[in-house]
Structure formats: C-alpha cells, structure tokens
Amino acid sequence: MEIKAKFKKLYWNTSLLFCRFLGRKYQAKCGHKTKLIAEVKIFGEKTIFWLNKKNIKYCQQCLVDMSIKCSWCGKSITVRDPVTLCTPMKKDFQMPEWAVIYKKVPLQLVGCLRWECAESGVDRAGFWIAPGKVHRVLSPLEMLIAYSSENPIICNNLENIKNAISYPSENQ
Numbered sequence: 141m142e143i144k145a146k147f148k149k150l151y152w153n154t155s156l157l158f159c160r161f162l163g164r165k166y167q168a169k170c171g172h173k174t175k176l177i178a179e180v181k182i183f184g185e186k187t188i189f190w191l192n193k194k195n196i197k198y199c200q201q202c203l204v205d206m207s208i209k210c211s212w213c214g215k216s217i218t219v220r221d222p223v224t225l226c227t228p229m230k231k232d233f234q235m236p237e238w239a240v241i242y243k244k245v246p247l248q249l250v251g252c253l254r255w256e257c258a259e260s261g262v263d264r265a266g267f268w269i270a271p272g273k274v275h276r277v278l279s280p281l282e283m284l285i286a287y288s289s290e291n292p293i294i295c296n297n298l299e300n301i302k303n304a305i306s307y308p309s310e311n312q
C-alpha cells in the first residue's frame with residue numbers, strides 16, 4: 141500500500157511536470173485556454189485538477205473560481221466534491237460569512253464530507269457541480285427509505301457522482 145501510494149505520487153508529479161513544460165493547451169468551453177493537468181491553489185490549499193480531454197467544459201481557473209468553503213470547517217469544496225446539507229442544531233450557532241446556504245427554511249448549509257466534518261457517509265446529500273451549485277442526490281438514509289427492501293443497500297462509493305441516485309427534480 142505504502143509503495144503504491146508512493147508510486148501514485150511519483151506518477152502525479154511526473155505528469156504534472158510534463159504538462160507544465162511540454163503540455164499543449166486546449167480550448168475549454170468557458171472560453172479560456174487550459175492545460176489538462178495543473179496544480180492550483182484553492183483558499184491556500186494545493187490541489188491538482190485533471191481535466192478530461194474529450195470534454196473540457198471549464199479551465200482550471202474557472203474551476204477554482206467555482207470552489208466554495210465548507211460552511212462548517214471552512215476547508216475547500218470544489219466541483220464534483222460530495223457535500224452534506226446539514227441544519228445547524230446549536231441555538232447559538234454563528235453562521236460564518238463564507239457559509240453557502242442551500243435552503244433557508246429550514247436552514248441547510250453546504251458542508252464537506254471530510255472525516256472531521258461529516259458524522260459519516262450517511263450525511264452525503266449531494267455534489268457540488270459547475271457552475272457552482274448543489275446537485276441533490278439521495279443520501280444513503282434516503283435510499284434506505286425510498287427503496288426499502290430485503291436487499292441491503294450497497295453504498296460502495298459515496299464520493300462518485302456516477303454511483304449516486306439524483307433527485308427527480310435534478311434531471312429536468
């Protein structure tokens with residue numbers, strides 16, 4: 141595992157290096173030119189964006205601009221990240237200025253799925269998508285209620301939007 145992780149890191153770094161110096165620029169649909177792989181900084185956090193060559197909708201900078209801060213911990217949430225939509229329970233809750241409101245009544249704030257922030261994957265209620273909004277999907281708990289059957293519900297990858305069931309209203 142250790143070696144695998146190291147190899148992965150090496151692979152990323154090499155790809156990044158190649159792309160930085162040799163990589164060609166592609167025309168993104170947002171109107172900007174962009175490289176396929178780039179290291180960007182989102183609220184001071186370094187991250188690597190790898191774009192899909194076949195369909196470049198947004199350049200790295202546009203994706204950075206679409207990022208938000210988690211309403212709870214303040215760490216970054218970028219496009220395609222899974223999100224929670226929790227309601228503050230504390231009476232003296234002070235909403236941080238960067239908080240992103242999903243719904244006003246009852247108040248639901250967009251939060252991240254980091255270990256320290258979400259109770260468990262059960263809180264996963266949507267994804268942050270371009271151009272900067274929540275795509276609502278069924279949370280594992282809602283799936284359980286909606287599809288109650290004898291078969292267990294398998295949530296093998298909560299972080300992948302492709303494995304999620306969208307809310308009917310999101311498919312219009």
Ligand SMILES: [Zn+2]
Nearest residue numbers: 170172199202
């Ligand atoms: Zn752009």
Ligand SMILES: [Zn+2]
Nearest residue numbers: 210213252257
């Ligand atoms: Zn958070």
